[in-house]
Amino acid sequence: MYTTHAHITTWVVAVILFVIALVLIKSGNAKGTKIVHMILRLFYILTIVTGAFLFFKFQSANPALYGIKLLGGLLVIGMMEMILSRMKKGKGTGLFWILLIIFFVGVLYLGFVKLPL
Ligand code: HEM
16 A cells, blocks of 8 residues: 555665664674664655655544554654664663564554554
8 A cells, every 4th residue: 555565665674774783883893883874864764754654644544543653653763773872882772672672562563453554
């Protein structure tokens, strides 16, 4: 349906780039991390743009749930970004991992199970 394919593609790519960035940080590859992190940020934007398209097209069907989906999607992206930037600085990330998993599962549930598309 209307750009859900594009939306899924963009967030799956973002998740893969996130994992690659984690590995690069762990292996101390600062240059590689920088490049992958930059591309990842581009995919955050693409995920938000494709999600926003879906949102404006379909939110009137169930504004509250769509609002939660939008917020949850943004929070998932926010947590990924927090984890990467805190890891780069050598700070703790435990809390952000827990939040990431909670928001990610919530968003997948809403996207695949609850919302109509
Ligand atoms: C990494 C973050 C995100 C993940 C993992 C995610 C995941 C998903 C999934 C699994 C679907 C269902 C697709 C389908 O059934 O075809 C979906 C749909 C959708 N997403 Fe996202 N999303 C994310 C970010 C966002 C953002 C940032 C926004 C808003 C700006 C957003 C708005 C939407 C909307 C409006 C839909 C359509 C819901 C429906 O009716 O099924 N998403 N997303």
